[in-house]
Amino acid sequence: xYPKSIRDLIDCFKYLPGIGDKSAERMTFSxxxxxxxxxxxxxxxxxxxxxxxxKCEICGNLCEDxxxxxxxxxxxxxxxIFVVEKAKDIYLFEKLGIYNGVYHVxxxxxxxxxxxxxxxxxxxxxxxxxxxxxxxxxxxxLKPSIEGETTMQYLKKILSDFNVKISKIxxxxxxxxxxxxxxxxxxxLALEERKDI
Ligand SMILES: [Zn+2]
Numbered sequence: 476x477y478p479k480s481i482r483d484l485i486d487c488f489k490y491l492p493g494i495g496d497k498s499a500e501r502m503t504f505s506x507x508x509x510x511x512x513x514x515x516x517x518x519x520x521x522x523x524x525x526x527x528x529x530k531c532e533i534c535g536n537l538c539e540d541x542x543x544x545x546x547x548x549x550x551x552x553x554x555x556i557f558v559v560e561k562a563k564d565i566y567l568f569e570k571l572g573i574y575n576g577v578y579h580v581x582x583x584x585x586x587x588x589x590x591x592x593x594x595x596x597x598x599x600x601x602x603x604x605x606x607x608x609x610x611x612x613x614x615x616x617l618k619p620s621i622e623g624e625t626t627m628q629y630l631k632k633i634l635s636d637f638n639v640k641i642s643k644i645x646x647x648x649x650x651x652x653x654x655x656x657x658x659x660x661x662x663x664l665a666l667e668e669r670k671d672i
Contacts, residue, residue, distance in 0.1 A: 481507075530562070533604070535580030535597055537562045545569075545577055552576045554611040556604065558630070560584055560618060568616065576612075579604065584622035585629055591622075593629055601630075605637050614669055615643040642669040 476482070481503055488499035506514065530536070531543035538544065545551055545565070555576030559565060565578050581596045604610060615630060617623035631641055 530580075534578045535562060535582060535600075536565050536578060550575070553608050555614065556601070556610055556612070557614045557616055558601065559616050560623075564616065576614075581617075581626070584617060584620075585626045586622045593633075596626075598630070598633070602633070602637075605634070605639055610637075610639055612640045612642070615641065617643075640671065642671050644669050 484503045485499045488502050531538050533546040536543040557578045
């Protein structure tokens, strides 16, 4: 068996998604061969994301200040909110470079089976923004799964009290597929062909 320090690092790598025993071992042994300054760079970078990455107080995007660079950008249209499941999805749509509104991260999808209910998501925060910023349009970009559909139907119902247009991105997006595996062209079309719900 490997010495404990090596086993510990292998176990740490296995916390990451998609990393099994073999990859974790390979990464650990590569790390043993790195010069001390590269190891220090790893340590500092990991400490840095732990200490300095926070969630934007407005939209939930990742940032190093209290407000993210999209919310603080005066040229972004605050009347259109793109609703996504997780912060990482924002980067997919930003890469397309065709959207000039702002975002709202729900921090999950409704899934009673997993014990995730509407009150666990950032839905009240979304309602507050719609009210305070006189938002005109909400675009739902949630993954096409049972949880995504349930969440969209719920949002449609509770947002009907507001005078806001609600659309969802067109589903050229395959059922059950995570947004991050969808190619940019499909996403771009999905956004252009959004439909009222
Ligand atoms: Zn923000």
